[in-house]
Amino acid sequence: MSTKALSSDYKAPGGKMLRIRIREKDGRIESAKISGDFFLIPEESLSKLEKMLEDARLDEKELGLLVDRFFRGTKAQGLGVSPDDFVKAILSARTGG
Amino acid sequence: MTETWRLLDTEYPDDPFMNMSVEEAIPRSVGEGEAPNTVRFWHNSNTIVLGCFQSADLEVNYDACKETGTQVVRRFTGGGAVYHDAGNLNYAISLKKGHPLVPDNDLQLVFQRLSEGTVEGLRSLGVRAEFQPINDIQVDGRKVSGAAGSVRWGTVFHHGCILVASDLAILGRVLNVPGVKLADRHVASVQKRVTTVRDELQKDLTTRDVRDAIVRGIERSYNVRLVEGQLSSSELSLAKELYDSKYNTSQWNLER
Numbered sequence: 001m002s003t004k005a006l007s008s009d010y011k012a013p014g015g016k017m018l019r020i021r022i023r024e025k026d027g028r029i030e031s032a033k034i035s036g037d038f039f040l041i042p043e044e045s046l047s048k049l050e051k052m053l054e055d056a057r058l059d060e061k062e063l064g065l066l067v068d069r070f071f072r073g074t075k076a077q078g079l080g081v082s083p084d085d086f087v088k089a090i091l092s093a094r095t096g097g
Numbered sequence: 098m099t100e101t102w103r104l105l106d107t108e109y110p111d112d113p114f115m116n117m118s119v120e121e122a123i124p125r126s127v128g129e130g131e132a133p134n135t136v137r138f139w140h141n142s143n144t145i146v147l148g149c150f151q152s153a154d155l156e157v158n159y160d161a162c163k164e165t166g167t168q169v170v171r172r173f174t175g176g177g178a179v180y181h182d183a184g185n186l187n188y189a190i191s192l193k194k195g196h197p198l199v200p201d202n203d204l205q206l207v208f209q210r211l212s213e214g215t216v217e218g219l220r221s222l223g224v225r226a227e228f229q230p231i232n233d234i235q236v237d238g239r240k241v242s243g244a245a246g247s248v249r250w251g252t253v254f255h256h257g258c259i260l261v262a263s264d265l266a267i268l269g270r271v272l273n274v275p276g277v278k279l280a281d282r283h284v285a286s287v288q289k290r291v292t293t294v295r296d297e298l299q300k301d302l303t304t305r306d307v308r309d310a311i312v313r314g315i316e317r318s319y320n321v322r323l324v325e326g327q328l329s330s331s332e333l334s335l336a337k338e339l340y341d342s343k344y345n346t347s348q349w350n351l352e353r
Contacts, residue, residue, distance in 0.1 A: 009275050015231065017275060019155055035152035035353060036180050037177030039204055039231075043149050059238045066103075079175075080231050 003030060010089035012038075016080030018089035022058075024074060029053050032090070039079035049086070058094055064085045099123045103132070104312065104323040108139035109179040111184065113170040114345040116141055116335065119328065120256065121173055121344075122336040124191040128251025132332060134196065136315060136323055137189045138308045141181035143167040145271055146258075148176040148245065153351040161270040174256065176232060176245035178272050184262030184293070186304040188215065188311060192253045198319060202248045208232045211255035212244055218314025219259075222307065224297050234259075259311075261304045262295040 001077055006022045016038035023030040032053040039061075049070045056066055067086045070076070105123075109115040114311045116139055120249055126132035143166055145157055152325050167180075181187065184299055192198065199207050212228045219226035219241070221235065223334075226242075229235040234242035234257075244257035269288040312323050343349045 019152060019275070021152075033152075033353075035150050035155065037148050037151060037175070039175035039245070039247075040150065041175075041202070041204060042249060043173065043175065043247065046150060077202065077204060 006093040008087065008093040008095075010092050012085040012089075015082075015085065018081060018085060020089050020090045020092050020093045022090070024058060024093075027058055029056050029058060029090075033062050033088075034086070037086075038081040040081075041062060042074070045074045045076040053090070058091065060087065060091055065088055077079075100319075101133070102315075102321050102323050103135040103326040105135060105137040105326060105328060106139070106308075107137060107328045108279070108326045110140045110142050112140045113144040113146070113168050113181070113351075115340055116187075117146075117170050117172055117344045118336040118339040119332070120189055121339050122332045123328075123336060124188065124252040124254040125250045126329070126332045127191040127193055128249075130193070132191075133326075134193060135189075135326075136312075137191075138311075139189075140183055140185065140304065141265065142183055143189070144181045145169045145178055146181055147171045147178045147350070149173055150175050150353070151178055152353055155275075158271050158273050161267075165271060167271045169350055170344060171353070172245065172256075174245035174247050174254070175289060176243065179190045179243055179258050180263065180268040180271060181230045181258060182263050182267070184260070184264065184295075184300055184304065186259045186261050186306075186307050186311075187256065188259070189254070189256035190214075190315075194251045194253055194291065196253060199253045203220060204246060204248065205230065205242050207246050207248065207253055207255055208244050210331060211253075212242075212247070212257065214315030214318040215242060215257060215259065215311050216314070218307070218311035219294065221314060222294065222298065222302070222310050225296055236292055236297050239290055239330045241292050241294060241297070259304075260291060261302070261307050262291040262293055265293065 017036040022031040246255035
């Protein structure tokens with residue numbers, strides 16, 4: 001299977017935009033880029049989440065656990081996007097959101 | 098005794114990269130205890146200011162930027178892209194972390210509390226301004242000001258831009274607004290969901306008039322006195338360092 005470039009624009013209900021670009025191979029994330037007009041402090045934590053996503057399966061349960069681990073581990077605070085929005089945004093890239 | 102904050106009008110209208118360097122040097126200095134709590138007002142000539150998490154390629158219409166002489170700079174706070182020109186007034190508030198106005202790290206509370214002075218200032222001019230979560234000040238559902246902020250470097254930082262007399266036609270051209278965002282708000286274009294102070298009041302007032310009103314609004318809202326001051330030499334040299342290492346580089350501004 002070859003690597004596919006996936007992307008999606010996801011608008012959190014009543015909140016901000018998450019724009020996802022993923023390289024996917026065999027159902028796994030090779031690399032992920034998350035951009036958008038949301039707030040997240042500390043700001044540097046986003047690249048940590050992107051790093052954690054590498055090699056994760058594009059699967060709701062796995063992504064849910066991973067995003068949860070990210071927020072608990074970094075004590076990051078999002079505004080305009082919830083942990084669940086990150087999961088939904090990444091999953092929506094499968095169908096081109 | 099009434100608390101005193103420093104008031105700065107330090108600006109580099111034709112150098113958005115230096116403006117942004119000063120924007121970061123101040124909260125860093127306040128957090129270090131080297132500078133007092135500070136309110137800064139400033140302008141940029143035609144510039145897109147991107148939020149720190151935004152993709153330049155997705156948000157910026159480079160062709161329109163070239164045609165209109167619009168530059169692109171990234172700020173260190175999150176939130177969305179905004180367009181600055183001489184008719185747009187920027188303000189920034191830096192308070193040492195733990196200040197009783199914003200005692201904890203709740204960013205939504207920071208936006209709400211530190212927008213109050215601006216709302217009060219705009220109302221004193223006759224604009225029916227209201228804070229609209231997450232980070233907007235609106236008039237009848239149209240955005241007149243957007244804010245962003247952070248809690249870092251030992252500082253609670255809040256900044257915002259106020260559309261006083263900006264050219265909304267250029268604003269609508271230089272920014273790509275994603276379809277899903279517009280659909281969500283049931284409006285057809287970026288131009289229709291923003292307004293300016295001048296349009297609201299049908300009066301030819303300047304960004305200086307608005308700046309003066311917000312100074313008074315801040316003083317009344319927070320029971321403080323703003324006293325005109327200067328950027329210190331250490332803040333200026335920090336800003337110059339940030340200019341060379343960060344804000345005047347395409348790596349910081351464009352690569353995300």
